[in-house]
Amino acid sequence: MQVTIKVFRYNPEKDKKPHYETYQLEADPTDRVLDLLEKVKGYKDGTLSFRRSCAHGVCGSDAMRINGSNKLACKALVHDFGAKITVEPILGLRVIKDLIVDMEPFFDNFRKVLPYFINDDPAPEKERYQSQEDRERFDDTTKCILCAACTTSCPSFWASDEYLGPSAIVNAHRFIFDSRDQGAAQRLKIMNEIMGVSRCHTVFNCTLACPREIQITKAIGEVKKALMTGSLE
Ligand code: SF4
Numbered sequence: 001m002q003v004t005i006k007v008f009r010y011n012p013e014k015d016k017k018p019h020y021e022t023y024q025l026e027a028d029p030t031d032r033v034l035d036l037l038e039k040v041k042g043y044k045d046g047t048l049s050f051r052r053s054c055a056h057g058v059c060g061s062d063a064m065r066i067n068g069s070n071k072l073a074c075k076a077l078v079h080d081f082g083a084k085i086t087v088e089p090i091l092g093l094r095v096i097k098d099l100i101v102d103m104e105p106f107f108d109n110f111r112k113v114l115p116y117f118i119n120d121d122p123a124p125e126k127e128r129y130q131s132q133e134d135r136e137r138f139d140d141t142t143k144c145i146l147c148a149a150c151t152t153s154c155p156s157f158w159a160s161d162e163y164l165g166p167s168a169i170v171n172a173h174r175f176i177f178d179s180r181d182q183g184a185a186q187r188l189k190i191m192n193e194i195m196g197v198s199r200c201h202t203v204f205n206c207t208l209a210c211p212r213e214i215q216i217t218k219a220i221g222e223v224k225k226a227l228m229t230g231s232l233e
Pocket residue numbers: 060143144145146147148149150151166167170209210211212213214216
């Protein structure tokens with residue numbers, strides 16, 4: 001099939017403002033949007049810039065807006081979008097060049113939630129025991145690949161990148177509800193700050209955008225409930 005792909009282009013070193021370039025490509029319906037971008041870069045315009053690494057939905061580096069919705073380009077198939085595809089950078093973060101945005105504010109928020117295991121007890125001889133039931137408590141939020149599709153689809157984050165955002169809260173949830181971890185009180189204090197969970201107005205864009213199908217709004221709700229009740233039950 002013939003596909004017309006319209007791509008956001010912006011090189012701050014040369015361009016006064018962003019513009020779009022349109023390319024005609026021969027594509028297979030099962031090609032991925034990432035394949036189309038590779039074709040443009042390889043055969044039409046080598047200056048096109050975008051991030052990608054694994055090309056298999058694992059590294060989280062190629063989140064972009066495809067026909068208006070946040071997707072991973074390596075998981076977005078042409079037949080789901082049709083013959084006219086528009087590709088733009090994710091919103092709420094500064095564009096460095098073309099489809100590449102500055103991820104630092106996103107990772108700053110990630111770092112704020114202490115996204116690592118905290119337990120000062122002496123390490124046991126073998127593993128720290130955890131029941132299957134306790135492990136399941138945070139099974140969903142372990143799946144995050146830090147792609148930022150959720151956070152950059154959230155109107156509260158568009159309003160201020162100081163808002164921790166759904167991804168950081170998901171990663172806080174992963175440790176808050178881990179029965180082996182001892183940092184829940186510290187993290188809940190961070191969640192309760194002015195730019196924490198109270199900025200979430202249950203818009204659900206994050207849940208719809210997540211390529212890992214994490215129930216993000218539910219996880220945020222669980223963090224809010226833990227703050228209100230003082231219990232992790
Ligand atoms: Fe990406 Fe989902 Fe993680 Fe958000 S929660 S960063 S959308 S994988």
